[in-house]
Amino acid sequence: QSALTQPASVSGSPGQSITISCTGTSSDVGGYNYVSWCQQHPGKAPKLMIYEVSNRPSGVSNRFSGSKSGNTASLTISGLQPEDEADYYCSSYTSSNTYVFGTGTRVNVL
Amino acid sequence: QLQLQESGPGLVKPSETLSLTCTVSGGSISSSSYYWDWIRQPPGKGLEWIASIYYTGSTYYNPSLKSRVTISGDTSKNQFSLKLSSVTAADTAVYYCATRSVSYWGYWGQGTLVTVSS
Numbered sequence: 001q002s003a004l005t006q007p008a009s010v011s012g013s014p015g016q017s018i019t020i021s022c023t024g025t026s027s028d029v030g031g032y033n034y035v036s037w038c039q040q041h042p043g044k045a046p047k048l049m050i051y052e053v054s055n056r057p058s059g060v061s062n063r064f065s066g067s068k069s070g071n072t073a074s075l076t077i078s079g080l081q082p083e084d085e086a087d088y089y090c091s092s093y094t095s096s097n098t099y100v101f102g103t104g105t106r107v108n109v110l
Numbered sequence: 111q112l113q114l115q116e117s118g119p120g121l122v123k124p125s126e127t128l129s130l131t132c133t134v135s136g137g138s139i140s141s142s143s144y145y146w147d148w149i150r151q152p153p154g155k156g157l158e159w160i161a162s163i164y165y166t167g168s169t170y171y172n173p174s175l176k177s178r179v180t181i182s183g184d185t186s187k188n189q190f191s192l193k194l195s196s197v198t199a200a201d202t203a204v205y206y207c208a209t210r211s212v213s214y215w216g217y218w219g220q221g222t223l224v225t226v227s228s
Contacts, residue, residue, distance in 0.1 A: 046218055048215060
């Protein structure tokens with residue numbers, strides 16, 4: 001199974017909004033509403049930010065939102081803050097009853 | 111609050127078997143609420159799902175690793191384990207155990223670095 005495709009990096013200034021894309025196929029992202037997003041700071045374990053395309057776990061800021069169109073899912077961070085600087089990974093359930101992660105995106109807060 | 115902690119050797123020789131254990135507290139691996147997963151991350155690279163086990167004993171594997179991986183559970187110790195055979199330098203990674211609620215990982219261990227080197 002191939003990793004989902006994400007941009008290597010996305011940058012934005014504090015207060016701006018950015019969007020990270022996650023492109024798969026009809027056998028994963030496009031076929032199921034089982035896309036999640038996690039945030040990872042250097043040296044730390046990943047943290048769940050969005051599940052099932054657009055749901056936010058308790059305690060996650062409402063500045064984080066998710067959506068999906070066709071084979072591409074997206075994570076939007078609005079009102080960008082310095083602490084949002086981290087790596088972000090999407091993941092999806094697949095038709096093979098397995099899970100695949102995205103290639104990862106480094107968010108830089110300028 | 112679920113807590114997970116990985117343990118095992120930090121150094122494994124090439125061609126040998128990597129063995130890791132995840133100890134779960136604050137919940138039971140016999141619960142039907144979660145799957146129990148292993149995920150790894152090579153230094154400077156992305157995440158890779160390795161395997162899952164459910165309370166029924168059902169197991170699921172990444173096809174690219176399936177021939178070398180075994181995941182198992184020990185309900186008496188509330189632990190689950192990973193074995194990866196015939197390791198090479200490409201298996202050097204931080205290995206995480208995590209709980210999965212159908213499609214997302216809500217709780218993660220802190221991760222343990224395993225280096226494959228002679």
